[in-house]
Amino acid sequence: MISKIKNAKDLARTLSSLRGKGKKIVFTNGCFDILHVGHVDYLSKARRLGDVLVVGLNTDSSVKKVKGEGRPINKELDRAKVLAALSSVDYVTLFGEPTPEKLIMKLKPDLLVKGGDWKVKDIVGGDFVTKNGGKVKNIPFIKGYSTTSIIERSACR
Numbered sequence: 001m002i003s004k005i006k007n008a009k010d011l012a013r014t015l016s017s018l019r020g021k022g023k024k025i026v027f028t029n030g031c032f033d034i035l036h037v038g039h040v041d042y043l044s045k046a047r048r049l050g051d052v053l054v055v056g057l058n059t060d061s062s063v064k065k066v067k068g069e070g071r072p073i074n075k076e077l078d079r080a081k082v083l084a085a086l087s088s089v090d091y092v093t094l095f096g097e098p099t100p101e102k103l104i105m106k107l108k109p110d111l112l113v114k115g116g117d118w119k120v121k122d123i124v125g126g127d128f129v130t131k132n133g134g135k136v137k138n139i140p141f142i143k144g145y146s147t148t149s150i151i152e153r154s155a156c157r
Contacts, residue, residue, distance in 0.1 A: 002081070004089065004090065005080045007093065008095070008103055009106075011091055011093050012107055014091070015054070015091075015107055015108070015109075018052055023050075024049075024050035024051045024110045025050060025054060025107070025108075025109045025111070026047065026050035026051075026052065026053045026109060026111045026112075027054045027055075027100075027104060027107060027112050028043070028046050028055055028056070028112070028113045029057070029100040029103070029114075030057070030115075031066065031072060032055070033067070033072045033073050035079075035082050040088075042142075043055070043088045049111055049113065050110065053091075054090065054091045055089055055091070055093075056093055056100040056103050056104075057083065057092055058094075059076050059095065059096040060076045062098060066098055093107075099124040100125060101125050101128070104125030105125070108132060111136075111137065112125055112126055112136045113137050114138050115138065116141050117138075117141065118138050119138070120136050
């Protein structure tokens with residue numbers, strides 16, 4: 001499981017080698033703070049779109065900037081280990097910026113995917129991917145599942 005967690009530099013080398021063998025690289029990103037069935041379904045669908053699924057995971061400081069105080073609930077290494085334990089996920093790499101744009105430029109995925117709440121034209125890094133011959137796609141979420149709603153429900157109990 002730990003071997004699936006790589007820094008961006010090492011992962012870029014690994015992906016370059018896999019791409020050279022004809023493998024299609026799929027990239028997605030997120031906080032994945034409290035993993036739930038919606039995440040698992042989404043990642044499974046993303047994996048079926050290519051040969052290798054890479055998850056860019058926001059660091060703790062990045063999650064705090066994006067989601068606010070009190071987040072993340074789970075620490076970055078714990079979140080990375082949980083994602084790496086999924087059979088649909090081939091690699092996990094952390095990024096500390098509010099968006100994964102620099103990471104996407106370094107990894108050069110063939111397909112960039114985000115959840116259905118994102119319009120394809122608004123997906124960060126999409127321009128770079130398409131200019132380099134790749135594609136951008138959104139995958140519909142399962143309704144009723146979000147980390148924020150889980151946190152809100154649990155706070156009421």
